[in-house]
Amino acid sequence: MLSRTPAGRWRLTERLAALGVDRVVLLALPAAAVIGLLFIYPFLYGLGLSFQPRQGGGILANYLGFFNDGYERSTISKTLRLALPAALLNVAVSVPIAHKLRQPVRGKRLLTTVLILPVTLGTVLVAQGLIRYFGPAGWFNQALVALGLVDAPLSLTNNYIGVFASLIITGFPLSMLLILGHASGIDPDVERAAATLGAGPTRRFWTVSFPLMLPGITIALVLAFVAAFAVFPSAVMVGNPSGSTRVISIAAYQAAFERFDYSMASTIAMIMAAVELAVIGVVLGARSRLYRGATSGGKG
Amino acid sequence: MxxxxxxxxxxxxxxxxxxxxxxxxxxxxxxxxxxxxxxxxxxxxxxxxxxxxxxxxxxxxxxTRWYRFAATTFQLSDVLVVTAQVGAAVVAISLVVGAPAAYVLARRTFPFKRALLLLFLLPMLVPPITYGIPLATALYKFNLAGSLRGVILANLVPALPFVILVLTPFIEQIDENVERAARMCGASTWRVFSRVLAPLCIPGLLAAGLMVLVRVLAMFELTFLTAGPGDQTLVVALYYSVFAAGIRPAQAIDAMAVVYMLTTFVPLLIALRFVNPTQMVVRLKREAAA
Incomplete structure (x- = not known):
């Protein structure tokens, strides 16, 4: 029952209840507080800290220092050179395979189980395994030599190739499972209808399936890029952390935990976040120019 | 099905x-x-x-001597105890805090609901190393980092949103009439939760808990940034074993890697009994398609 206060106005709780806010909604507060305190606050704190350089010299001194120092600035292009090709390759290979597997087929569960393994093992273990497996005496090089493809073992670790391989091993299953999860939800009748109307497999893929898969592909591309852009352990373990794979996360880590310049470290973290958001913006912007619509028929 | x-x-x-x-x-x-x-x-x-x-x-x-070597050189038993403590604490806290939030998101519409959803999605869109550095800095400021508490707090950031996103669709598919019936019979909110919803939610809670556990075990960056010398989890100890001063035999490091794989596979295999592998990666499709 709604009741009025003597002044003739609705009680605050009743006005809130009319909007759908009651005591039950308060149950979400602890979770919101945890994320607010441990994610939003540190981010804002880091943003503020990045404008308070340790050496002084104006609020933008850290940002100017980063962009004027060629060694530090080059970490952005080094990271992009690893992350963009890795993300694009992971997604480009996942799309046709996910399309092939979108309907229930035998062995799908086994394949997805195998794919989840590298994702759960994480980059540290994959990098640790690559040191042996991709090393000069490892099975990969042994196989190449035995097959007569190369004369001497290739150098595949402690360089760009090692890090790129680790990004494929952990990144491909992630994009594949994301796109597959989305593609499995697409109503197969839509494609059957196109086939009834005489569209061949190629035309069905490009004009029916692919546009319907696009939301999943976009999210997979964004997450694959973000994960690859933040590459850290494998860039140190199977890369060349002072040269070709000195990615931006290494620069941020060194500023914080080797030079103890938390202000500069926060600056680099903010630059990292800004580059990520810029690429996400480009991907989502390109996506919004293409088809938007329901993926699961209109049967409701 | x-x-x-x-x-x-x-x-x-x-x-x-x-x-x-x-x-x-x-x-x-x-x-x-x-x-x-x-x-x-x-x-x-x-x-x-x-x-x-x-x-x-x-x-x-x-x-088998590399396993004995790894156990003594890398203090494997201490590391395993810390890993178990961190895993148990993060799973427990994220379930206790996350489940009520998932309930609210599943059952209610209210102003700023989309903003709240965005708040829970953000930590999954920003990679751990990016927010981990400001987070570690802030935790050091309050003397929380460099300890077990700091590691647990940092690991809550990705775990809590994950629990919420897994449990929300699960609670959505529980018939709301069951709750109404309990209320009709005079049950208080607390009794509805403890006697009606919680038992119905057990499969979802179990799956979410196991998936969070797998993620905590593999979470390198946040633990690496916030752990002191005595509270490394297994994955961080593995990383240090590759880089620590002194020459370590590669076999001993691989022995440690095998121990790490086993601890990760056990909860993973149990989790796979409840969920499809495609559900173990981020569930963003609904929100993304909207």
Whole structure:
């Protein structure tokens, strides 16, 4: 029952209840507080800290220092050179395979189980395994030599190739499972209808399936890029952390935990976040120019 | 159930994959990937039992001494205790805090609901190393980092949103009339939660908890940034074992890697009994499609 206060106005709780806010909604507060305190606050704190350089010299001194120092600035292009090709390759290979597997087929569960393994093992273990497996005496090089493809073992670790391989091993299953999860939800009748109307497999893929898969592909591309852009352990373990794979996360880590310049470290973290958001913006912007619509028929 | 959804009568086998030339190419790519991943894991396993292994297909001799070596050199028992403590604490806290929030998101509409959803999605869109550095800095400011508390707090950031996103659709599919009936019979909110919803939610809570556990075990960056010397989890200890001063035999490091794999596989295999592998990666499709 709604009741009025003597002044003739609705009680605050009743006005809130009319909007759908009651005591039950308060149950979400602890979770919101945890994320607010441990994610939003540190981010804002880091943003503020990045404008308070340790050496002084104006609020933008850290940002100017980063962009004027060629060694530090080059970490952005080094990271992009690893992350963009890795993300694009992971997604480009996942799309046709996910399309092939979108309907229930035998062995799908086994394949997805195998794919989840590298994702759960994480980059540290994959990098640790690559040191042996991709090393000069490892099975990969042994196989190449035995097959007569190369004369001497290739150098595949402690360089760009090692890090790129680790990004494929952990990144491909992630994009594949994301796109597959989305593609499995697409109503197969839509494609059957196109086939009834005489569209061949190629035309069905490009004009029916692919546009319907696009939301999943976009999210997979964004997450694959973000994960690859933040590459850290494998860039140190199977890369060349002072040269070709000195990615931006290494620069941020060194500023914080080797030079103890938390202000500069926060600056680099903010630059990292800004580059990520810029690429996400480009991907989502390109996506919004293409088809938007329901993926699961209109049967409701 | 998947068969029923696909409109196929029970008992009819699933169709085999039919291979066109492009299909064979895709199968070859997939096979190449799977073979390499399996070979990578097996080569770590072989090396951990190898007395020595140079450029030969298999090691020249087998031994278990690297496991004893790793156990003493890397203080493996301490590391395992810390890993168990961190895992248990993060799972417990994220379930206790996350489940009520998931309930609210599943059952209610209220102003700023989309903003709240965005707040829970953000930590999954920003990679851990990016927010981990400001987070570690802030935790050091309050003297929370460099301790077990700091590691647990930092690991809550990705775990809590994950629990919420897994549990929300799960609670949505529980019939709301069950709750109404309980209320009609005079149950208080607390009794509805503890006697009606909680038992119905157990499969969802179990799946979410196991998936969070797998993620905590593999979460390198946040633990690495916030752990002091005495509270490294297994994955961080593995990283340090590669870089710590002094020459360590590669086999001992691989022995540690095998222990890490085993601790990760146990909850993973249990989790796979409850959930489909495609559900273990981020569930963003609904929100993204909207």
């Amino acid at each position: 998947a068969d029923a959804l696909a409109g196929r009568p029970a008992g009819v086998p699933r169709p085999r994959l039919t291979f066109s030339p492009s299909g064979w190419l895709l199968a070859a790519v997939m096979a190449f990937f799977v073979v390499n991943v399996v070979a990578l894991v097996v080569s770590v396993l072989f090396n951990s039992f190898a007395s020595s292994w140079f450029a030969t297909p298999i090691p020249s001799g087998w031994t």
